[in-house]
Amino acid sequence: MFSAENGVFHAKSKCLKLVDLGCSSGPNTLFIISYILNAIEDLCSKRIHSSDHHLPEFEVFLNDLPDNDFNNLFKLLLNSNVINGSRKRHCFLYGLPGSFYSRLFPSNTLHFAYSSYSLHWLSHVPEGMESTNKENICIARTSPPEVFEAYAKQYQRDFSTFLSLRGEEMIADGRMVLTFRGRSVEDPSCTDLILPISLCFHKHFDMVAQ
Numbered sequence: 001m002f003s004a005e006n007g008v009f010h011a012k013s014k015c016l017k018l019v020d021l022g023c024s025s026g027p028n029t030l031f032i033i034s035y036i037l038n039a040i041e042d043l044c045s046k047r048i049h050s051s052d053h054h055l056p057e058f059e060v061f062l063n064d065l066p067d068n069d070f071n072n073l074f075k076l077l078l079n080s081n082v083i084n085g086s087r088k089r090h091c092f093l094y095g096l097p098g099s100f101y102s103r104l105f106p107s108n109t110l111h112f113a114y115s116s117y118s119l120h121w122l123s124h125v126p127e128g129m130e131s132t133n134k135e136n137i138c139i140a141r142t143s144p145p146e147v148f149e150a151y152a153k154q155y156q157r158d159f160s161t162f163l164s165l166r167g168e169e170m171i172a173d174g175r176m177v178l179t180f181r182g183r184s185v186e187d188p189s190c191t192d193l194i195l196p197i198s199l200c201f202h203k204h205f206d207m208v209a210q
């Protein structure tokens with residue numbers, strides 16, 4: 001994914017900008033960021049045959065809604081190996097409060113976006129649910145079909161918005177990995193939510209087509 005040949009990272013790219021969208025306040029984001037940085041550095045070392053001197057620097061943005069406990073996250077960071085890794089690493093970490101359904105970065109600046117188990121959160125409850133979905137606070141077995149439809153439409157709108165915003169923010173050859181929870185049956189009120197689904201996007205080929 002990050003190779004000297006395909007342009008996402010090349011010798012002149014001194015700094016890679018990454019984001020975890022919906023990072024929450026626990027250790028998962030630190031494990032995954034650490035894993036991604038190690039993988040990029042391993043690949044760069046092999047392909048470029050360079051010394052550590054030529055490894056990229058990293059800007060890593062940890063995004064979540066403003067109410068997220070960013071203080072806890074940055075306290076955990078002190079005990080993690082994200083910043084240093086196994087090599088001498090130049091990694092700069094930033095908290096990025098805001099909704100991933102809004103612009104978070106300037107145009108064409110983001111190399112890699114990652115999000116796990118966050119995109120099932122809608123931007124808001126679909127309009128009219130107070131009267132239509134009376135006794136429920138979300139989709140439930142007793143919800144009428146129009147509620148299922150309203151949530152599905154809201155999801156389509158939100159996901160399209162998400163892709164279009166990231167499409168503006170990412171560099172031409174940027175990559176994005178999204179992990180969702182899914183279910184093995186069609187019934188949206190079913191609680192069998194154990195199926196992990198991962199989607200990998202290459203901006204140039206996949207996101208433009210959305």
Ligand SMILES: C[S@@+](CC[C@H](N)C(=O)[O-])C[C@H]1O[C@@H](n2cnc3c(N)ncnc32)[C@H](O)[C@@H]1O
Nearest residue numbers: 022023024028064065098099100116117118121
């Ligand atoms: C289930 S947690 C996933 C945490 C972490 N990514 C993981 O894999 O363990 C979902 C996170 O998404 C965040 N989230 C929900 N909607 C969001 C939005 N519009 N913008 C940014 N973060 C959002 C929530 O605040 C929550 O921390």
